[in-house]
Amino acid sequence: MMKPIPYGRQHIDQKDIDAVTQTLTADFLTQGPKVKEFETKFADYVGAKYAVAVSNATAGLHIAVLALDLKEGERVITTPITFAASANCVRYAQGEVWFADIDKNTYVLSVESVRELIESKPKGFFKGIIPVDFAGLPVNLEEFRKLADEHDLWIVEDACHAPGGYFTDGKGVIQKCGNGNFAEISVFSFHPVKHIACGEGGMLTTNSEELYNKLTLLRTHGITKENMSKNDGGWFYEMQQLGFNYRLTDFQSALGITQLAKNDQGLERRNQIANRYKEAFKDLIAYQSLPKGSFNAHHLFVIEVENRKRLYDFLRENKIFAQIHYIPIHTLPYYKKIGYFEADLSASEKYYSRCISLPMYPSLTDQEQEFVIEKVVSFIRD
Numbered sequence: 001m002m003k004p005i006p007y008g009r010q011h012i013d014q015k016d017i018d019a020v021t022q023t024l025t026a027d028f029l030t031q032g033p034k035v036k037e038f039e040t041k042f043a044d045y046v047g048a049k050y051a052v053a054v055s056n057a058t059a060g061l062h063i064a065v066l067a068l069d070l071k072e073g074e075r076v077i078t079t080p081i082t083f084a085a086s087a088n089c090v091r092y093a094q095g096e097v098w099f100a101d102i103d104k105n106t107y108v109l110s111v112e113s114v115r116e117l118i119e120s121k122p123k124g125f126f127k128g129i130i131p132v133d134f135a136g137l138p139v140n141l142e143e144f145r146k147l148a149d150e151h152d153l154w155i156v157e158d159a160c161h162a163p164g165g166y167f168t169d170g171k172g173v174i175q176k177c178g179n180g181n182f183a184e185i186s187v188f189s190f191h192p193v194k195h196i197a198c199g200e201g202g203m204l205t206t207n208s209e210e211l212y213n214k215l216t217l218l219r220t221h222g223i224t225k226e227n228m229s230k231n232d233g234g235w236f237y238e239m240q241q242l243g244f245n246y247r248l249t250d251f252q253s254a255l256g257i258t259q260l261a262k263n264d265q266g267l268e269r270r271n272q273i274a275n276r277y278k279e280a281f282k283d284l285i286a287y288q289s290l291p292k293g294s295f296n297a298h299h300l301f302v303i304e305v306e307n308r309k310r311l312y313d314f315l316r317e318n319k320i321f322a323q324i325h326y327i328p329i330h331t332l333p334y335y336k337k338i339g340y341f342e343a344d345l346s347a348s349e350k351y352y353s354r355c356i357s358l359p360m361y362p363s364l365t366d367q368e369q370e371f372v373i374e375k376v377v378s379f380i381r382d
């Protein structure tokens with residue numbers, strides 16, 4: 001009997017456990033040296049100038065749009081095929097969420113669909129774009145940057161699925177997710193189903209010193225000891241604006257550091273697994289396509305099938321817990337009432353009717369994967 005196979009799973013080893021227990025008996029449980037160390041290592045890893053650790057990616061998205069000065073009634077475009085948090089951050093700032101469609105082959109936000117939506121409105125109508133590196137496939141941010149510059153928009157890259165992913169730009173240069181060359185701010189998640197598990201946690205990266213300063217202030221109540229208007233003594237600080245407590249702890253950061261050190265190894269294994277799926281499904285089942293020069297970090301492996309619900313139930317009967325990513329956000333009751341979906345979203349809706357995410361995580365064994373493949377293929381052939 002095979003044990004249950006989830007669609008994703010964290011990978012914790014003795015090094016992780018040792019790092020956390022050492023931090024638990026050190027001087028700082030939070031606001032200590034591990035946070036800074038994690039930020040520096042993460043910034044280095046993605047090739048960005050600055051990184052800001054936060055309590056989770058949702059909090060990170062919230063202060064990202066605030067640092068970019070999003071205000072009530074201002075409009076932002078995102079994809080319907082993502083986790084709700086990608087859109088919710090706009091609502092936290094009382095902004096409007098507008099949806100554009102996905103590309104039917106890569107499943108990421110289509111730059112053509114976004115362009116069409118922007119050009120159907122007067123200049124200045126939109127403020128920003130939140131593209132998502134869906135399933136681990138990096139969006140081509142060079143194309144989005146060009147469009148954003150033409151229309152004076154900011155970009156927040158939701159890179160929660162893609163630490164270590166990259167695309168190749170028009171000059172043949174590799175551009176890693178979150179490197180700050182095209183997006184103002186990128187956001188990563190350390191929820192256990194993502195690549196780097198901290199329990200809860202997130203990271204923001206940017207190349208702008210100004211945004212970095214805003215983000216660190218917003219993360220800690222808006223309180224600072226720097227650039228103060230006066231100074232009454234060593235204890236003195238100023239609260240310069242309304243911020244939040246969105247900090248990551250030291251023991252979570254310690255875990256993040258050891259997890260990050262293994263990320264490349266995990267990505268290699270994820271891509272081995274993806275290649276094995278592709279080999280088995282070739283000419284039989286559609287899966288997310290990979291643009292030339294791109295490296296998919298493979299948070300997920302998504303296939304498209306006709307009888308999706310039947311396959312989902314059939315796999316469950318065999319203790320394979322495949323998942324659906326995602327129910328299009330514009331069809332969720334909250335957004336159905338208040339979202340804006342003038343754009344043609346038919347590719348997103350068609351995708352949703354067919355998509356299913358198969359098990360994908362570094363510790364998935366070859367034997368388990370063969371079992372999954374056998375079940376999926378036998379279902380399709382039936």
Ligand SMILES: *Cc1c(COP(=O)(O)O)cnc(C)c1O
Pocket residue numbers: 056057058059082083085086132158160161188189190191201202
């Ligand atoms: C997981 C996820 C988030 C939210 O991350 P948390 O750390 O759980 O807040 C946001 N966007 C996407 C695309 C995600 O997958």
